[in-house]
Amino acid sequence: MSAPRTIIDKVWDDHVVRSGDASDLLYIDLHLVHEVTSPQAFDGIEHQGRAVRRPDLTLAVEDHNVPTDSLLIRDAMSKAQVQQLRANCERHGIEHLAHGDGRQGVVHVVAPELGLVQPGMTVVCGDSHTSTHGALGALAFGVGTSDVEHVLATQTLSLARPRTMAVEFTGALPPDVSPKDLVMALIAQIGANGAHGHVLEYRGPVIRQISMEGRMSICNMTVEAGARAGLVAPDEITEDYLAGRPAAPTGAQWDDAVAAWRELRTDEGARFDRTVVVDTSELTPFVTWGTNPGQAAPLGDGVVPDPDSFSEPGEQAAARRALAYMGLEPGTRMRDIPIDTVFLGSCTNGRIEDLRAAAAVLDGRKVAPGVRMIVVPGSMQVRAQAEREGLDEVFTAAGAQWRLAGCSMCLGMNNDRLGGPARVASTSNRNYERRQGDHARTHLVSPSTAAATAVAGHLASPRDLIGGDR
Numbered sequence: 001m002s003a004p005r006t007i008i009d010k011v012w013d014d015h016v017v018r019s020g021d022a023s024d025l026l027y028i029d030l031h032l033v034h035e036v037t038s039p040q041a042f043d044g045i046e047h048q049g050r051a052v053r054r055p056d057l058t059l060a061v062e063d064h065n066v067p068t069d070s071l072l073i074r075d076a077m078s079k080a081q082v083q084q085l086r087a088n089c090e091r092h093g094i095e096h097l098a099h100g101d102g103r104q105g106v107v108h109v110v111a112p113e114l115g116l117v118q119p120g121m122t123v124v125c126g127d128s129h130t131s132t133h134g135a136l137g138a139l140a141f142g143v144g145t146s147d148v149e150h151v152l153a154t155q156t157l158s159l160a161r162p163r164t165m166a167v168e169f170t171g172a173l174p175p176d177v178s179p180k181d182l183v184m185a186l187i188a189q190i191g192a193n194g195a196h197g198h199v200l201e202y203r204g205p206v207i208r209q210i211s212m213e214g215r216m217s218i219c220n221m222t223v224e225a226g227a228r229a230g231l232v233a234p235d236e237i238t239e240d241y242l243a244g245r246p247a248a249p250t251g252a253q254w255d256d257a258v259a260a261w262r263e264l265r266t267d268e269g270a271r272f273d274r275t276v277v278v279d280t281s282e283l284t285p286f287v288t289w290g291t292n293p294g295q296a297a298p299l300g301d302g303v304v305p306d307p308d309s310f311s312e313p314g315e316q317a318a319a320r321r322a323l324a325y326m327g328l329e330p331g332t333r334m335r336d337i338p339i340d341t342v343f344l345g346s347c348t349n350g351r352i353e354d355l356r357a358a359a360a361v362l363d364g365r366k367v368a369p370g371v372r373m374i375v376v377p378g379s380m381q382v383r384a385q386a387e388r389e390g391l392d393e394v395f396t397a398a399g400a401q402w403r404l405a406g407c408s409m410c411l412g413m414n415n416d417r418l419g420g421p422a423r424v425a426s427t428s429n430r431n432y433e434r435r436q437g438d439h440a441r442t443h444l445v446s447p448s449t450a451a452a453t454a455v456a457g458h459l460a461s462p463r464d465l466i467g468g469d470r
C-alpha cells in the first residue's frame with residue numbers, strides 16, 4: 001500500500017507533467033485572467049509568435065478597473081486597460097466577460113458561480129486572491145505576470161512543492177461569529193506571514209458546517225496569512241453548490257465526478273509539515289486596528305494594543321507605525337472607534353450570503369448620519385439574485401448605495417478610490433496603508449459587523465444594536 005498522503009499532495013501529484021529537483025512542472029486546469037496583470041503576458045507571447053495553448057481553459061473577466069456606478073468607463077487609463085484585455089481575448093479566442101455582461105464581476109466570485117472550479121483541479125490567475133477557489137477542493141494559486149505568460153503559452157507552470165499546514169477549527173461556533181471572523185482570528189493567531197511557503201488544508205468539524213460562500217471567504221484570506229494557497233476537502237456542501245451550475249458535469253459524467261470527489265481527502269495518518277488549532281468557542285467578531293490583516297482584535301472586549309506589549313522588536317515597530325497611520329491611541333476600545341465610510345463587497349465578502357447577512361442587520365434600520373455606505377455585489381449574478389430577494393431595497397431604504405459589480409473600493413484602481421481623509425469599515429481583505437485612498441484608514445470587518453457599524457457610526461456588532469434604534 002502506498003504511503004498516506006494529504007489532499008494537497010494528491011492534487012499536486014495528479015498534475016505533475018515533469019518532476020524536477022527544485023520544482024515540478026504542473027498542468028493547469030483553469031487559467032483566470034483580468035485586465036491588470038495580463039497585458040504584458042499577452043505582449044510576451046505575441047512577441048515570440050506563440051498562440052494561447054488552451055483558450056478553452058482560460059476565462060477573462062473585467063473587474064479591477066471598472067466603475068460600479070455606471071457602465072461608462074470615464075478614466076482614460078482604466079479604459080485603455082479594459083480595451084486591451086478585450087482585444088487580446090478576441091485575438092486569442094478567449095471567452096471574456098465584459099463590464100455590462102450579466103455574468104461579469106470579480107473574477108474570484110464569477111468562476112465558482114459558473115461552476116468552472118471543481119474539486120481536484122489546479123487553478124491559477126495573476127492575482128493573489130486566487131486562493132479563494134480552494135474552497136471547492138481545488139489547488140489554486142496566485143501567480144505573477146511572467147507566470148501568466150507561461151501558462152498562456154503552455155498551460156503548465158513550474159512550481160516548488162509547498163510545505164503543508166493543517167488548520168483545524170475546533171469547538172462550538174458562536175452564532176455571531178462569521179467565516180470572516182474565523183480567518184481573521186487565525187491570522188491574528190499566527191501572524192500576517194505565519195503561513196509563509198505553505199499550502200493550508202482547513203479541517204475539523206467547524207469547517208464542515210460552513211457554507212461554500214463562507215469557505216470561499218476563508219480561503220480568500222489565506223494569502224493574508226502569507227500562504228500560497230488553502231483548500232477545503234470536498235463534501236456534500238461542495239456537491240450541492242456545484243450541481244446544476246453551467247460548467248458542472250451532468251448525467252453519467254456528474255456521477256463519475258462525484259465518485260472521484262468523494263475519494264479526494266487526506267488519508268488517515270498523512271503527515272502535515274505543521275498543524276495549527278484554532279478554538280472557536282470563545283471567539284467574538286474580529287476587527288483590525290492596524291495596517292496588516294494580522295493586526296486585529298476581538299470586537300467583544302478588544303482594545304487598541306500598546307506597541308510595547310508585543311514581545312518582538314519588529315512587531316513593536318510595526319504596531320507603532322500602524323497606530324500612527326491609523327490615528328489610534330493604545331487602550332481605545334475597538335467599539336469606540338468612529339467610522340465615516342462602510343464598504344460591503346469584494347471577492348472576500350461580495351457573495352449572496354454576505355449581502356443577506358448585512359441586509360438582515362440593516363432591515364428596518366438606517367445608516368447613521370454622516371456615514372456613507374456602498375454595497376457592491378461581487379458579480380452581476382449576485383446582484384440579480386439580491387434583487388430577486390429584495391435585498392437592494394433593504395440597502396437603499398437604509399441609506400446605502402447599491403452598485404454594479406467590480407473590485408470597487410477594495411483597492412484604489414477605479415473611481416471608488418477615496419479622495420480625502422476617511423475611516424472605513426471594509427469587508428475586503430487588505431488594510432494596507434493607502435490601499436483605499438491616500439488618506440484612507442481601513443478596518444477589516446465581516447459583513448454583519450459592517451452593517452452594524454454603518455448603523456452605529458462606530459465599530460459595532462449586530463448584538464450591540466439590540467435594544468437600540470430599531
Ligand SMILES: CC(C)[C@H](C(=O)O)[C@@H](O)C(=O)O
Binds near residue numbers: 036037127129142411
Ligand atoms: C491587482 C492585483 C494584482 C492584486 C492582487 O494580486 O491581489 C489585487 O487584486 C489585490 O487585491 O491587491
Ligand code: SF4
Binds near residue numbers: 064108129348407
Ligand atoms: S476584490 Fe479586491 S482582493 Fe479581490 S481581486 Fe479585486 S482588488 Fe483583489
